[in-house]
Amino acid sequence: MKDFTREMIDEVLELAEKLEPFARGRPCRMLEDKLLALLFYEPSTRTRLSFDAAIKRLGGSSIDFGMVEASSVSKGETLADTIRVVSEYADAIVLRHPKEGAARMASDYSSVPVINAGDGGGHHPTQTLLDLYTIKRESKLEEIDIALVGDLRYGRTVHSFAYALSLYGVNIYLVSPPQLQMPQHIKSDLVHRGITIRETNSIEDVLEKIDVLYMTRIQKERFAEQSEYLAVAGSYRLGSEMLSNARENLIIMHPLPRVNEIDASVDATSHACYFKQSFYGVPTRMAVLVKLLEGKI
Amino acid sequence: MSVKKELLVRPIEHGTVIDHINAGQALNVIRIIGIAGSMGSVVSIAMNVASKEMGLKDIVKIEGRELDSKQLDKISLISPDATINIIRNYDVISKYNVELPEEIIGIVRCNNPDCITNSDEPVASSFTVTKKPVILRCKYCDHIISEEIAEQLI
């Protein structure tokens, strides 16, 4: 994702926009004869469903190996072998795997395109694309003020997202507890790419100054003490009462599932955008599939 | 024969001398270029030899074989100043410095325990190399190795 050019991203986002009516159900046969293999070595219901929806909305179909426990994976077959076999069955492979670099390796062994649907703490490029698409559709993808909130240290998806945002000249506020701040090398990369970043540990500091609020999960596992986790999680919780002075067109995003970062009272406000964001995963993934499988629309 | 100086190990008639190896790295050099006993060549090692240029250095001499530069360039990972001398009829007939390749496959282990190359997969580790300072970036997981590369040799 770090290596994506703005041109490549813009192409996908423009295509996603053209495909959106089909994502909403208008009949489409664009990938009628195509079979997509969904290989999920980790549970990720949302991502899997949205790829499945994407191929089916385009008139194609999908295969998967169901539960990992029931498949040859549990008999110790290597990913390399599985990929060699499956790439003979399907026209493209969507892979989710706990090891970093798994998708890259899979593409070495595959005779068909491999789409990375998340590899360990590594990359998850379609999440980044759908996040950008959401901003394009619900706000504007240029020179906006955006706050990235929560776990900015371990969350690699948010790192990719920040790199991608830097292509669009945005102002970024980084909002996280001290122990979950964005790594220095990423911050300096971002600054070198010519964007402004400011750091704070309070959401309130930035709420009135932003067009996009991007919330992420703060995971228990990152904390040694349960009490420390509870204290931090408590202060990164967004309630509707905090939004009274927010910009009118502020949008609030979250990759979902949320735990309790966003109070249910926010859902009813005009700012809540996370369910739309989730839907936008479908046209975005449709665009990726069309690009890889057809080459043109 | 024109060996001017006293040699620490006996002169060889024909073969390869790897000179100016960082002190203490001779065994790693042998490991990297894969000239273990199985090849049958006589390999002699001098370690911690006084050197005008480097203080101390190691030297490796391989009898009867002229190793090619591709095989030898990998040494630069742990000994960037190493020089290669090809010996014929007791004379140095050619001399060159090792040069860091742009890609390192195998040899070094990725230091990210969660990297796919550190699992049971058949894939070899692979790094792209930047020079000065030497930084290896894993082709698979993007992690970088910039220090103590010798510690990461497979």
Ligand SMILES: Nc1ncnc2c1ncn2[C@@H]1O[C@H](COP(=O)(O)OP(=O)(O)OP(=O)(O)O)[C@@H](O)[C@H]1O
């Ligand atoms: N016939 C030989 N057998 C074994 N080792 C040799 C032989 N001839 C030269 N060497 C070794 O090869 C290396 C290079 O030899 P050379 O005579 O070029 O030395 P040098 O002038 O010190 O070279 P440099 O400038 O590279 O330090 C030295 O370590 C030398 O001891």
Ligand SMILES: [Mg+2]
């Ligand atoms: Mg000398």
Ligand SMILES: [Zn+2]
């Ligand atoms: Zn790696």
